[in-house]
Amino acid sequence: MITIPSVLNHKNVAVFPDDEDCNLFYAIKTSPEIRIENGQPIFSGLFWTDQADGSTTSVAGLAGGWINFDAHLGVSEDILEEISGKLKSAQVQESRRKALIKKEKERLGLIAKARGETSIPEPDIPSVKEIRYGAVNFIEGTVTLLEEQGGDLVPWSSAGGSASLIGDNNAAFALRLSPTGAAIWYKALKDGIKAISIRYDLKFQLRLPSLEIRAWAGSTQTSEIERKVERVWRNTDQGCSDADVERINVKEVTSKLVEEGLMNIEIRKGSSEISDEHVSQLRNMAMKLIEDKVQEIIKSRVHGMTEEERKNSMIELMKEEVRSFVELRFTQEDVVEWQIAPQGTIMNFLEGVPESKKQHITKLVDLSEHEVETITITTSVDAPWDEAPFVNAVVVNHTYPCADQKHSALFKKDSPKDVWHFRRPKKDDGIVKYTTEVYFKGISEPVILPSESTNSDININIGKLGLIDVNFIPHPILNSLTGDNEVKAIQVDISYKEDTHPDHFIDTVVLKTDKPEGEKLTKILGKIIDAPLTYKATYFSKDGSSIEIPEKKYYLTENNTVKVLVPSPYQDMLELSVELPQVPDESVRKIIVEFTYEDLANHFSSTDKVELSAEDDWEPAMAKLVLLDKTQNKFQYRYRIISIDAIAKSDWIEGTGEEALILPILKVNINASHLKLGTSFTNALLTLQYGDAANKTTREIFLDQESAAKLITWYVPRTNTNTAGYAYQLTLIKEDGTTVESTGTNMGSILILKAPDLTTPEPA
Template sequence: MLRIDKVQMIEGITVYGDDENPNLFYVLPNTPRFRKNGDDYAFKFVKYRTPIKRENGKLGGAFAFFDVEFTIPEEQLDAVKEVLRQKLNSSESGGGGDVEIGQLTFTDGKASINLESISKEIVETVWNPGSPALYGNYITPFTVEFTPDGAALFQQALQGEGGAVQVAYDLYTWAKLPPIKVKGKFNAEKFYSFYQQIDLNWSSWSKDAYREKIIEKVRDSDSYEISFEWGATTDPEIQKDIREWAHKTMEDAIARKMINAMEPVSEKGRKKPWGKKHVTRDFVNQKISSFTLEFNEKLPFKWNPAPRGTLPNIEDFMKYYSEVDTDDPFFRQLHVPISVNADFADLPIHSVEVHVDYNHGNVHTIEQPLLKSPDDVAWFKTYTDGENLNYNYWYQVNYRGMSQFFKSEEFETDDRNLVINVDDTGILVIDARIGDLDFSEISQAIVTLRYDGGAAEGFEECFSLDRMSKEHKIRKVILEPRHNPYMYKVKYVMANGRKFESDWQKGDSKTLYINSPFSQKKEVAVRTIGELGTDVRNIFLNLVYEDPDNKYVQKESLILSREKPYVTWAFPVVDPSLGDVTYSGTVQYADGTVEEIDETCAESDTIVVGPAIRNILNVEVHPDLIDFEEVKLVKVSLLYEDSKNGIMEKKDVILRQDCKKPACWTVKLKDRNLTKYQWQATFYMKDGTFRLGDPMNSEEPSVVPKLPGKRVRRKGSEFRDECEFEEESEYRED
């Protein structure tokens, strides 16, 4: 495809390079010229007069009939090829081979002439079909009517050196720009933490003490930015359209990704539970939402080279000049140029036979010209019956290598320029080409194209596009004008072997670009809680992205370790706002045990995983109430059980006379609400005996064992061990 930044001027001709093939070039004539039929110009200047004044008071004027074309003389084109060949074979380029001259395919166009803008005192009217032929030499016929002053002026201006007629073409073809990159980032975070500690000390001997501590934190932030790399694209209109698209896409995505406000802990949730002396509440809520928008503009765009210039004057002007009187019947004529706007070389068209019939009053004229190329222009000329300029026509398209032909219905028109367009030739013309497919992600696109005609028999064709085959042409004879759009769907074969199939889509353009269905990329950040490598060896994760609306699935397996505590998973998506990410896996501990991570749906684009431990139980064993004058040592047996989570932790703590600090016991919890444990003390006496204390259940952070003693009686109650009573009092004081 033509690359607009690969341009050079050779022998006065503008030459463009191809975006892929270094040996392929496109040449554009710089100036138009009057078309020639052999050695003669397709030009006629007729000056007339009339003996009767018109309503505007004028007595005459002139008509100019001519064709304009853009073409390059063969000798000039050969000179251009020779220069290109020398450049290809030069040592600097390091290339070589034959020079190829490509044929540009124009999808739309129009032509205008400077005479249209000249004062009505000089030019009465200018007529042209508006659109030139889009094939061959891009011929456009013009008819100009001059006032009497204009007739005299241009009769002189069109003779001699120079030129007086200027023509401007707007011809649109597909071309490519250098890459344009757009990148946008959005990040939003909401954080809320609540810490509360309540301590109530009951005292039998003094006033009770109550202490409450609350720490509450809130953080809310969000931001986004967009950057553009325009490359060689300097057109402000193109930049404006892409900038508006990027901001609108970001704003729509932000609206979908915005995090709701976090609710603080309620007044009810802050109250002290009934019967509890010590309460600790620690609540943290953090939500993160982020995404990245990336856009790499590789799509082709419609480009207008806009050739224009001044037509060189015609040699021997008087050869094409005549003067007539309007009383001559010659002026009561209808002149209609007839052409075919289709590429005969590319299409299976042998010829087009046009039947034109003018039948009014005493005038009956029939012409049947045969056209065999887009450069053929036939003229239908007839006398007219008064002001009636309507005529009838039909045409027949003959195909190469086929006995079948297409004959149109009969039409009535007063069109002053009869053009048979390519869509009217009974051929379905579609050029399927690779658009913005990224072959690092998509290895192949399998296209199924279907056309259901009216009277014609429908057909379906399947073809494949990939890195080696980037274009497929459909030239199907349907024996009727194309009235309906075609339907197509695409099956994308991903580089990892997975497949994604689009729904049926409508197409109406002759050029069908197969683009990537994945407009953006989605990034999922996977992070771990805490440090790996001590208790936890590895974390294995299986991630699945599923977009049920588009029947699209992506999968990924990850391993997190001390050396790799975080991973970012990036993959193409149809729409980042659609689809969900789920994950599951296992936590492998250093001792060989394994903990399952149940399947979970990710709430944001950041996934945080780690061991299921929620809290830690810390217990201190104090020797302060042990009389080591009688006791040699004390063994305190500690037991914690969580049968639901399969936890049983045991420990024996030995207390001797030289123990100055409390012994510590730490248990990792999986259920933060289950903090009850059991302890029992065994006292080994200096006289060789031992005493065994009763098993005790506790949730307190401290254990203070005391030697069991004699039984005592409290007033108004049964007998109890003195050690039990005293220890319970000490326990409540803690």
């Protein structure tokens, strides 16, 4: 019978010896393989494509696959010959025979010793002969395909079941592949990359040395035997006369055993499945056996009383010493069930297979080649389910006239798509007709849209059907009105259709001029809007007066929020273009121009404001003033120059008409490089002043050696272009803190500052 351990591992084959025959071995495959028959692997792969119409989900054009193959644990004759050569070269048979002879000699020696024989027979062990291979007796087993549990590559497989337990343990497998799994396997097979993982779980019987008990005791044991004797006279009739006969009577024998020495118990469990409790019981049993054996030897060696001893009445006490040695050996060899799990990845099983034969192994079916063609019409609906006008459901009724087919589909928020399949007719024009019914929340009657036809998929966008969503915005020019005619509110009265029509409604919104975003009007009609909105605006001024403009109409367009600009009641306007005489340097950030218009005769006024900036490249700006009487076209304006470190403002300037306004800005270039800063003086303070006390522009400039070396600009906001003088005051500061002051005036656009002469004139 097969026993362990293995004596060789070669090409995924484990070799085990027999427990009695040194020429008998057992070869077990440790990794499964694809079964090969007539040079052809037992493998079949069927893969199919998608329909190439975009209607199915696929990977790399493959929609799925099916694979069948056989796996086994058989060892070929070629491998067995290689194993035999390795066993012979390693002299495994000789080593096994020596081990068997030693074991058998020990067994025969114990038997002879037990029988009291002095000679030991020769062991009957077969000599080294040709190597043979035995069949393993499998008693139980399963085979499993190692795959991802719950994965998306192999949705189904037949793997997992009982092994055959005979022959090569052949097992058949079948797998259904997902689109991803099919794409991976098909490409791998084309490129010669294979990986199939399989595990066998098998049981077979083998014999193993499982339990060995050795116990021995070496000791000196003294047996003290005390005999109490007495003489007995008995009168015996001897025929002629009586005679007294003397007898020795052993009245009492007392034995005492004194033992000294060593007793030892060895128990080797090996691979035996025996508990520690049972081992302890075996130890106690062995000790009792030794004890009984020693006593038996002592008793067998105690002499009986001879005739002379019985006659010698002087003997009253007898002692003996007996030296004894005993050894016990107990060996048990069990037949147990042994488990193995050959597993591994089966790779490269198509190596060496010709390309012509590979075509029989793997086949590809193209599903885009229609045998019976099907028409697929996809309809999708996009509607405002969660916003106004709150579509509740959409029903689309389809008709395919040439196939005499009809189909109705209901669409809701969670099901906005429908697919309709039917067989293509012989004479197909590809035209599908459809009618759409739209249902709104809270409205029982649907809106039925006109019928349409198409030769492709249907995509219906409901949009803002039946929704009036208008934003009324006040005219921005109204913000420029001031005084009594300032507009405080605008009332817009809206109506839809005639008052006798069932869809008629009226509504009102109130606009504020300080709220430029306006006010919204929202109405859900649940019907197609086929008439314009009519609206009329009434303007309420600060003085309590009102102005009403004529009624106007607005034709709505669906799907968008529309903006209606309510016109101004004042149509006359003065448009003024504002320009600069020259582009300022980088010290100026922006220039703000304010306009005011006042018609005293009509108690009417308006204002406006524009801004020119470096961000807009100092482009001209357009100011608009609302007029009540266009013949009254006089206005006033003023401007502010905002620089990095100063703000300068002009006085009010009179203007007339719509001529372009060029702001009369004076640019003064100041040269302070001659002030001897850094030599005679440390720094200086320059104060500039333009205008009179009523409208004065002042600027202070602090100078040091670095800033004085650069050209300084001063932008003066004048009211006209006439040359006007400006005054300046210069304060020079020495290192000791004393100052030197000078003043002056200038008329031009260039101001050159010079340091005073501090040298003292020589006396005459």
